[in-house]
Amino acid sequence: MSGPVLVIIVAGLALIGWLIARARAAAFRDGGQRFSSLPGHHGWYVALWLLVPPLVFLAIWAAVSPAMVTDAVLATPAAAQLPPPGFDRASILSEARALAQGRAYGAFNALSQRLAPAYATAQDRYDWIATGLALLLSFAGGAFAFVRVRPGFAARTRVERIVMGLLLAASLIAILTTIGIVASLLYEAGRFFHTVPVTDFLFGTHWSPQVIDPRDPGANLGAVPLFWGTFFIGAVIAMAVAIPFGLMSAVYLTQYAAPRTRRWMKPILEVLAGVPTVVYGYFAALTVAPAVRALAVSLGISWASSESALAAGLVMGVMIIPFVSSMADDSLAAVPSAMRDGSLAMGATSSETIRKVMLPAALPGVVGGVLLAVSRAIGETMIVVMAASGVATLTANPFASATTVTRQIVDLLTGEAEFDSPKTLAAFALGLTLFVVTLLLNIVALTVVKRYREAYE
Amino acid sequence: MTARNVHVHYGPKQAIDGVSIDIEQDKVVAFIGPSGCGKSTFLRTLNRMNDTVASARVKGDIRLDGQDIYAPEMDVVQLRARVGMVFQKPNPFPKSIYENVAYGPRIHGLAAGKADLDHVVERSLTRAGLWNEVKDRLSDSGTALSGGQQQRLCIARAIAVDPEVILMDEPCSALDPIATAKIEELIHELRGRYAIAIVTHNMQQAARVSQKTAFFHLGTLVEYGATSDIFTNPRQDRTKDYITGRYG
Numbered sequence: 001m002s003g004p005v006l007v008i009i010v011a012g013l014a015l016i017g018w019l020i021a022r023a024r025a026a027a028f029r030d031g032g033q034r035f036s037s038l039p040g041h042h043g044w045y046v047a048l049w050l051l052v053p054p055l056v057f058l059a060i061w062a063a064v065s066p067a068m069v070t071d072a073v074l075a076t077p078a079a080a081q082l083p084p085p086g087f088d089r090a091s092i093l094s095e096a097r098a099l100a101q102g103r104a105y106g107a108f109n110a111l112s113q114r115l116a117p118a119y120a121t122a123q124d125r126y127d128w129i130a131t132g133l134a135l136l137l138s139f140a141g142g143a144f145a146f147v148r149v150r151p152g153f154a155a156r157t158r159v160e161r162i163v164m165g166l167l168l169a170a171s172l173i174a175i176l177t178t179i180g181i182v183a184s185l186l187y188e189a190g191r192f193f194h195t196v197p198v199t200d201f202l203f204g205t206h207w208s209p210q211v212i213d214p215r216d217p218g219a220n221l222g223a224v225p226l227f228w229g230t231f232f233i234g235a236v237i238a239m240a241v242a243i244p245f246g247l248m249s250a251v252y253l254t255q256y257a258a259p260r261t262r263r264w265m266k267p268i269l270e271v272l273a274g275v276p277t278v279v280y281g282y283f284a285a286l287t288v289a290p291a292v293r294a295l296a297v298s299l300g301i302s303w304a305s306s307e308s309a310l311a312a313g314l315v316m317g318v319m320i321i322p323f324v325s326s327m328a329d330d331s332l333a334a335v336p337s338a339m340r341d342g343s344l345a346m347g348a349t350s351s352e353t354i355r356k357v358m359l360p361a362a363l364p365g366v367v368g369g370v371l372l373a374v375s376r377a378i379g380e381t382m383i384v385v386m387a388a389s390g391v392a393t394l395t396a397n398p399f400a401s402a403t404t405v406t407r408q409i410v411d412l413l414t415g416e417a418e419f420d421s422p423k424t425l426a427a428f429a430l431g432l433t434l435f436v437v438t439l440l441l442n443i444v445a446l447t448v449v450k451r452y453r454e455a456y457e
Numbered sequence: 458m459t460a461r462n463v464h465v466h467y468g469p470k471q472a473i474d475g476v477s478i479d480i481e482q483d484k485v486v487a488f489i490g491p492s493g494c495g496k497s498t499f500l501r502t503l504n505r506m507n508d509t510v511a512s513a514r515v516k517g518d519i520r521l522d523g524q525d526i527y528a529p530e531m532d533v534v535q536l537r538a539r540v541g542m543v544f545q546k547p548n549p550f551p552k553s554i555y556e557n558v559a560y561g562p563r564i565h566g567l568a569a570g571k572a573d574l575d576h577v578v579e580r581s582l583t584r585a586g587l588w589n590e591v592k593d594r595l596s597d598s599g600t601a602l603s604g605g606q607q608q609r610l611c612i613a614r615a616i617a618v619d620p621e622v623i624l625m626d627e628p629c630s631a632l633d634p635i636a637t638a639k640i641e642e643l644i645h646e647l648r649g650r651y652a653i654a655i656v657t658h659n660m661q662q663a664a665r666v667s668q669k670t671a672f673f674h675l676g677t678l679v680e681y682g683a684t685s686d687i688f689t690n691p692r693q694d695r696t697k698d699y700i701t702g703r704y705g
Contacts, residue, residue: 258511338548342611345506345544346561346618347537356560361551 003058006131010138014051017142021046021149028151037155045155048162049145054134061130072122078114185435188428195422196221201429207392209412209423217422223430225392229402230434233313233388234377237398241317242373246324247366253325254332255354266329273322281386284315289387296399307389309402316383320373327372331365331449332358368449375441379434381406405430458503458540458622458652463517465498465507472498475517476678478671480622485644485653487663487684490673491699496656499673500624503654504540505533521621538565541615545627547607549599549614554591557599557610558582561618577617584650585613586643605636612643616651623647625655629662641666660700664688672696 022043029035070093073079083089095112098104100119149155193201196218204222212220249269253262289311296304335358343353359366389401390411412427458480465473473495480486480503488496498507505526507513519526526536538561549557558578561567568574578595582588587609591602599610608628615623625644629637644653644666657663663670663684670687672680672695680687680696691697 336548338544338546339550341506341509342544342548342550342614343560344509345504345537345542346564346614347534348560348564349534352564356564357550 003062006058006134007055010051010054010134013138013142014047017050017146018043018047021146024149025155033151035151036157037153041155041159042149042153044159045162046142046145046149048159049141050138052162052166053137053141057134057137058130061133065126065130069119069122069126072126073115073118076115076118078111078118081111182435185428185432188425189432191420192422192425192429196426196429201426202433205394207408209408209426212421212423221422221426223405223426223433225394226403226405226408226430227433228394229309229388229392230378230404230406232396232398232402233309233384233404234316234380235374237310237313238317238320238377239370239374241314242320242324242377243370245317246321246373247328249321250325250328250332251354251359254329255350255358269322269325272318273326275319277319277380277382278386280315280319281382284311284383284387288315292399301399304399305389305401307387307401308399309388310398312384312387312402312404313398315387316377316380319380319383320377323373323376324369327369328362328366331362331369334365335361364448364451368445371441371445371448375438375445378404379406379438381410385410405434409434458522459518459520460499460503461518461520463499463502463515463519465495465502465516466514467510468512472676473502474676476673478678478681480652480654481669482621482652483649484669485648485655485667486669486671487667488654488656488671488673489658489660489663489699490679492658494673495676496671496673497626500626500654500656503622503624504537504542506542508533538618539620540622540624541618541620543608543611543615543623543625543628546631547604547611549602549607549610551598551600553596554582554599554602554610555595558613558617561614565618567618581613581617582610584616584647585609586639586646587613603636605632605639608632608636608640609643612640612647616647620651622652622654625653627656627658630658637662660688672699674699 022039025037025039025042029039073093073096074082082092092109092112092115095104095109096115096119099112099116100123200218201221201223203224204218205224206220206222207225208220253266253269257265289306289308292308292311292314293304293306296308339357339361340353343357344350348356384404384407388407389403390407391401392403392408393401395402409427409430412424412430418424460479461477463473463476464471476495476499478486478499488500490496501507502515502519503526507515515527521536521539525531550560552560555578558581559568559574562574562577568577579588579592582591587606590606591597591610599607602610608631612623612628629640632640641662644655647653648668655663655666667684669682670684671678672687672691672693674695680691680693682692686692687696688700691700
């Protein structure tokens with residue numbers, strides 16, 4: 001029996017269990033006595049016991065059963081002809097599985113055709129085992145719960161506890177996923193550093209992964225130009241746009257704007273944060289980049305790139321404005337109004353008050369916000385994929401082409417590439433570096449913001 | 458400083474209804490009354506701090522040395538340099554002690570050079586009775602001082618620009634009794650140099666520090682006269698009921 005059908009059956013059982021338990025609980029309440037649990041609580045108690053054990057079992061089963069099916073297939077006589085473990089063996093097995101599941105209509109390899117029936121029977125057998133076990137667990141859970149539907153039973157608190165467990169499991173899944181991602185990054189990056197020395201990667205200044213000398217793969221995999229490009233586009237050019245505009249708009253919105261102006265202006269600014277980055281990307285590539293190049297040419301820089309660092313950085317800065325603005329807005333709003341009144345009562349004007357009292361008081365929060373903005377900017381991908389260059393150059397000229405870590409990761413992993421060459425694995429090393437840097441930035445930023453919040457509360 | 462027939466509205470709500478008061482040089486005036494009676498609102502009309510409240514409207518005639526402070530040609534920046542204010546909660550800026558006091562002289566360009574500014578800071582802190590406590594740590598943050606010291610720092614900050622009038626809005630309500638006693642002593646010393654108006658909830662304090670007392674109730678000025686008369690021989694029944702603790 002297939003997964004979805006099984007889930008529907010179990011859900012049906014749970015519904016029936018809910019109705020029966022509720023009716024039974026309602027019956028013993030007819031005497032007019034008061035109990036801690038309502039009939040509905042008993043119903044949910046039984047329903048959850050019917051539902052949760054088989055679903056947990058099926059989730060685990062989905063993870064382990066493919067390996068068990070493959071083992072069963074490998075035990076058949078036809079499998080003896082399989083090539084030794086490696087790429088060929090894996091592709092034959094996956095073809096056979098596709099045939100068995102009816103997802104493919106032909107195979108490149110004759111052996112796949114012969115293995116397909118074995119796959120089908122093994123799959124069938126394990127599916128029936130899964131169905132049987134799931135239903136057994138459901139009935140066992142249901143029976144366990146149903147005998148407890150008695151007048152004094154505190155089903156209400158039990159249901160509460162089960163719900164808490166479910167919520168805990170949901171939040172653990174997010175954490176476990178993160179750990180899994182980090183582990184895989186670490187593993188792949190470790191493989192990369194096995195062939196390329198860490199120092200070559202971190203301090204080398206030459207990056208051209210298209211041509212790699214197998215005797216010295218580190219020579220062409222020096223990531224300094226990428227780090228520089230990322231820093232230059234994300235932390236220098238983008239911030240040169242985002243910090244002044246974001247800060248000034250926050251100052252206007254919190255200190256000058258009438259409530260009515262603020263009411264329509266703030267949401268519009270926030271809409272800017274909701275524009276998909278791919279839209280910014282083609283805006284950068286099609287509108288800003290040619291304009292920047294035209295400007296450079298008119299300034300006499302005839303070699304100016306149409307994939308300049310300036311174009312990508314400018315648009316990225318615009319994208320970050322609402323982010324900086326809302327962080328600065330929050331920290332300005334957190335400055336006690338007594339500060340502002342104190343300064344105004346000294347005869348300072350609004351702008352003097354903002355420059356000399358409000359902004360210095362809000363500075364830690366603003367700095368924290370800017371650090372978070374930088375960590376977003378250097379992780380931003382779509383704009384640089386569309387507008388920045390693929391060629392790594394080590395230059396501080398904003399009209400020259402520049403590339404970033406994210407752009408290179410995309411380039412390395414798209415297209416046709418074998419999966420265990422230094423070239424592809426370099427993407428994981430870059431990803432790991434990016435992850436560590438943004439993590440550190442976030443930690444520093446959040447600590448700064450938190451310490452500042454404590455100071456005023 | 459004279460106020461004649463002052464009305465204040467917050468939106469449709471009337472907060473002050475026809476108040477007239479004279480604040481005399483070298484005297485301390487105490488504003489007393491139950492919460493919400495308009496005494497703080499009235500105080501804030503005297504240096505136009507109500508301008509920062511969008512819905513507030515002020516009518517009437519308030520003059521400082523014969524000049525109408527609500528006249529269009531009146532510069533609010535100048536006014537606030539002449540009428541200083543100390544708030545309920547000590548609100549030193551998150552800057553050094555020195556910079557807190559130097560703030561006003563700097564923005565109004567009152568000091569010629571560093572030596573002059575040092576002198577102004579020292580004089581203000583001395584007058585506020587804080588100099589001996591902080592002279593060795595002028596570069597420490599003003600917010601690191603104790604509550605009472607912070608409030609005296611705020612007073613030093615206010616007198617650094619050499620105002621004519623100092624308005625104090627419940628300056629001791631966030632302080633302990635010892636710090637309160639110090640502030641009261643300070644008010645005594647400042648009298649004569651500045652006209653002082655102080656809002657207070659504490660009737661003993663009003664009796665101790667002021668020469669004249671104004672009793673506010675529901676936005677009106679019920680009685681205004683010498684402090685000794687108000688507390689020993691009130692003319693109005695409402696004043697008598699309030700100071701004997703029957704309500705408020």
